[in-house]
Amino acid sequence: MFFWIFNIAILLIIIILFILLSWFWPPDSPWAPWWRTNKKTARAICLLARVGKKDIVYDLGSGDGTALIVASKEFGAKGVGIEIDPLRFLISKVRIKLNGLDKNISIVKNNFYNKKISDATVVFVYLVPRVLRKLKPKFLKELKKGTRIVSLRYKIDLPLRKYDKENQIRMYVI
Ligand SMILES: C[S@@+](CC[C@H](N)C(=O)[O-])C[C@H]1O[C@@H](n2cnc3c(N)ncnc32)[C@H](O)[C@@H]1O
Incomplete structure (x- = not known):
């Protein structure tokens, strides 16, 4: 006993x-479930990037899917999430289904370095600087001119276009 x-x-x-x-x-670790974007911040991101019906929003490391759910449900965008962690991948799939958004948002369980992101019009990232540095060549190689990159909390080494100081959101344009 x-x-x-x-x-x-x-x-x-x-x-x-x-x-x-x-x-x-x-926050780029699969053991970091609490580093996530809440709905209020997701709204601020969409407003800063002027997300709308014509947009395809990519969330690299899409976590529980909140940012994409807000972008699709409240701003009418299509969403693509790439998430490496199987648990968060499953949680986001269930949440998207429950919100009736599975026609507008697709989530792939994969490493974002291995997936093409060229059809994005908006790319959202909430990732640490080391990962953002590694992603920069991919952004420059794959993204179309005019694509907005929105980063929560951490800077990207690109010319800054807009900054929401209160929510720590930075926007860059390719
Ligand atoms: C800070 S969380 C952000 C989650 C979501 N974007 C949000 O804002 O709520 C970072 C996410 O990136 C995922 N991630 C880290 N490296 C990744 C990689 N190489 N490929 C795909 N996902 C990755 C983690 O599993 C985690 O869910």
Whole structure:
């Protein structure tokens, strides 16, 4: 009996440590579930980038899908999410289905470095600077002239076009 209680206690401690760790781990890690865009910020992103019905919004590392759900439901855009983490991929698929948006938003479970993003008109990223530096050549190679890139919290080494200081959103244009 003591053996089982001891093992369950150890397991619970490990789970709690993982949850605590996930609050501080960098946002490009699959162990970072709490680094996410909320609806209010997603609205601010769409307003800054003037997202509308003609847009195809890509969210690189789309997490639970909130940004794309807001872009599609409230601004009429089409959305494409690329997410590497199977759990967040599944959560976003369920949320999109529940919102009746599965015709407008597609989510692929993949590494965004391996997926073409050339049909995007808006690219949204909430990723750490190291990853943004690595993505820059892909942006310059694949994105069409005029594509807006919107980054939450972290800067991209491109000429800044718009800045929402309150929400820490930066917009760049290819
Ligand atoms: C900070 S979260 C942002 C999630 C979502 N974009 C949002 O704003 O709520 C970063 C996401 O990127 C995903 N990610 C990190 N590296 C990735 C990669 N190489 N390919 C696809 N997804 C990746 C993580 O799993 C995580 O869900």
